[in-house]
Amino acid sequence: MNASPLEKSAWISSGAHIVNFGNDYPKNAFMFRRKLRLRDGGGRFLVYLAGLGFHELYVNGERVGDSYLEPAFSAYDKTVYYNVYDVSGLVRAGENVFGVLLGNGWYNQNARDVWNFYSASWREMPKLAFCLCRDGKPLLRSDGRWKANGDGPIVFNDLRQGEYYDARKEGGFFAADYDDSLWASAEICAPPGGRLKKQEMPAVKIVEERRPRSVVRQGGKFLVDFGANLAGCVRICMRGARGQELVIRYGETLDGDGILDTEKTSRYLESGASQTDRYIFKGEGTEIWHARFVYHGFRYAEISGADSLPEGGVTALFMRTGFERIGRFSCSDPLFEKIFCAGVRSFECNYHSIPTDCPHREKNGWTGDAQLSCEQSVKNFDMLSSYKKWLGDLTDAQRLTGQLPGIAPTSGWGYNWGSGPAWDVALFELPHQCYLHYGDTDIVKQTYPAAKKYERYMRSRMRGGLAMYGLGDWCGPTRAEGFVLCDNRLSDSVYCCYMTRILAEMAEVCGDARAARVYEGRAEKIRSAIRKAYLCDETSLKSMTALSMFLHYGIVNDGEERARYAAMLDACVRENGYGMLVGILGAKCVLNALAENGYAETAVKMLENTEYPSYGHWIENGATTFHEDWESSFSLDHHMFSDVVAWMYKYIAGLKPLSPGFCEFSVAPLCTEYVREAETEYVCPYGKIFVSYRRAEKFVIRVRVPQGTVCRLKMPSGKEKRLSEGEYEFSE
Secondary structure, eight states: OOOOGGGGSOOEEOSSOOOSOTTOOOOSOEEEEEEEEESOOOSOEEEEEEEESEEEEEETTEEOOSOBSBSOOOOTTTEEEEEEEEOTTTOOSEEEEEEEEEEOTTTTOOSOBTTOGGGOTTOOSOEEEEEEEETTEEEEEOSTTSEEEOOSSEEEEETTTEEEEEGGGOOOTTSTTOOOTTSEEOEEOOOOSSEEEEOOSOOEEEEEEEOOSEEEEETTEEEEEEEEEEEEEEEEEEOOOTTOEEEEEEESEEOTTSOEEOHHHHTTBOSSOSSEEEEEOOOSSSEEEOOSSOOEEEEEEEEESOSOOOTTSEEEEEEEEOOOBOEEEEESOHHHHHHHHHHHHHHHTTBSSSBOSOTTTTOOOBHHHHHHHHHHHHHHBOOHHHHHHHHHHHHHHOOTTSOOOSBSSOSSOSSSSSOSHHHHTHHHHHHHHHHHHHOOSHHHHHHHHHHHHHHHHHHHTOBTTBOOOSOOSOSOOTTSTTOOOOOHHHHHHHHHHHHHHHHHHHHHHTTOHHHHHHHHHHHHHHHHHHHHHHTTOTTGGGOHHHHHHHHHTTOSOTTHHHHHHHHHHHHHHHHTTTOOOOOHHHHHHHHHHHHHTTOHHHHHHHHHOOSSSSHHHHHHTTOSSOOSSTTOOSOSOOOTTTHHHHHIIIIISOEEESSGGGSEEEEOOOOBTTBSEEEEEEEETTEEEEEEEEESSSEEEEEEEOTTOEEEEEOTTSOEEEEOSEEEEEEO
C-alpha cells in the first residue's frame, strides 16, 4: 500500500497553547492559512487534508467542494481519515492562499453526555495535516510557518449542542490580500495517534431543500413546521439589525399546547442546550447562513429574536452521506407506500459517515440498529464503501478477546451493556448482505479475521450450547394485551447460530474450506441445543418473536415440523388482531417467516393494520419516519424497525437475489387483494433489473433481465420461466 503524502506533513494546531484545560478545551472554530507563490498555475493540483474534528478547505478565498462534516468520524487514536481535493481550477500563477477552517466535531466534543465522548481517549484541540501536490509531487506541507487564529465568526460549535455564529466577526480571512500579520504562528503538535487512511466513502451532502409547511407566531417566537422529520439544519435568508441575535431550537414533537418539546431528544445530554443554533446579524442587507459543523434531527424549528419571518426566510437542509440510490419501489397501496417511504427516510436521517440510531438524542453508531436495517439499505443504496468504512470502525473497537461494543466508534462505553449477539451480528450481517447484493468479496475478506476472533469470544460465553450475554427483543409493545417477550437466551442463541453459519460462508469465500466445515458443525450443535431447550417451551410457543425466529433462522426442520410451527405463528398473529406483538428482533423475523412459509396474506394484513401496535398506526398518526417504540413515547426517528422495506422488495415486488451480485435472481410477486400494481427497479452489478405488474382481468408482468444474469420468474399460477438477457411481458 502506498504511503499517504500526509505522512511527512507536520500536525499543527492553534498557537494558543492549552495549559491545564482538563476537559474544557476551546469551543470556537479555528482558522489556518498559508501563502504560496507560484510561477505558473499549470498542472494537476491535489490537496490531501486531515482536518479534525471537521474541516472546510479554501483556496484563494473560495470554499472547495460541497461536502460537510468531513472527514468521516472514527476512533481517531486508531484510524484518521483524510480527504483528497482536486483544486486545479483554483490555483493560479502568483500569490495563492490555502486556508482551512476547523470545527470540533467528534474530535473535541465539549458537551458532557452519558456515553463519555467528552472524555474520549483521543480528545484534543482541533488540528490538521496538509499536503499540496502538483502532478504527484509535494509542493506545500503543514508546518510551523502556517498562521492560525481563533477569533472568527464561529464562536461556538458542538455536535450535540449546536453552532453559534457572529456575523460581525466575518472578514475574508482566506482571501489572498487579507493581512494575517497579527495572526499567531501555528503550533506543531502531537498527531492524533491513528493510522492515516484515505476516505473512500461518499461525503455528507445536502440532498434536499425543504420549505416550511406552516409558520405560527407564538408570542415573540415563530414555530416552523417542515412537514416531515429530517436531519440537517436550517438556512436563514433574512435582514436584521447589527447585533440582533436569532436563536434556532430544533425538535420533532410539540407539547399539548403546540409548543416545541425537546425533553425527549435532550435527556442524555448532561451539559449545555441541545440542538440550538444562534446567529448574530452584522446588519448589512440580506444575510444568508446555516450551520456548518453540526447537524440536528428535527421536524420543527423554533426561531426567536426575529421581528418577522419573511417568505423564503427559512429553509430546511436535509443532509446525509451521499450514497447513490440504486433501488426504487412503488405500489398501488397508499399505506404500503407511506410505510416504505418512512422506512427509507428513517435510514437516510441516520447516516452521517456512520449508521446512527437517531439524529438528535444520541447520534451513536448502534450495531443493533445497523444490522436490522442492513438488508433494506443495500436494496435502496450503494452502501459498499460506507459499510466497509464502518466495519473498520467496528473492528477498531474490538477488544483482544474478540468482544465488541454496542456502538462504534466508541469512547470506551458499551462493552458490558448495550451489546450481545443480536447487536454484534452486525460484524457478520453487513458483509453477508453486501456479498449477496453486490457480489463483493473484499468486504468479506476484510472482516473475516475479526469475525473469527468474535466467534472464539462467543463460544467462551456459551454454556451448554446456549448464550445469554446481551440485549434481547428491544422495544416490544408493552401496553399490548397478548404480548409475550421472547427469552433473551433464545434470541441470543439463535443469533449465535446464525453468525456461525455466516462465518462458514465467509470461510468458503476466503478459500478456507476446512474452517467452513468446522463452523457448519458448530452451528448445527447450537441449533440442536436451541431445539432441545425451546421448541416445546410453553412460553416460547406463545411468543410471536420466538415462533418467527424458529422459522426465519431455520431452527425447525423442513417438512411437517416447519408447517406446524408456521401454522402456530399464523394463528398467533390472527388471534392477536394482526398486531405487531414483537420488538425490534421480531419485527425483522415475523413478516419474513410468514411469507416464507405460505402465509403471505397474513403478513399483508399486519401491514394493513392501523391499530396499535403496527406500522399503520404510526402512519395514521402522522409519522414520516419510523419511531423508536410502538407507543411513540421516545424518539420519532429510528430505523431499527425498517426491515419491512426489504420485505416489500422481496415479496410485494417479488425480487430476490439467488446468487451473489444477482447473477441469478428470482421474481415471484405476491398477488394480494391489497396491491393491484407494483413496480421496482434495482441496479445490480450487471445492470438495471426492472419489474412491473398489474392485476385486473388478467395478471400482466414486465421484466427486464440484464446481460450476464438469469431470472427465474414464478407466475401467480405457479408456472415458472427461466429468462436470460432481455425485456419480457407475460400475462395469465
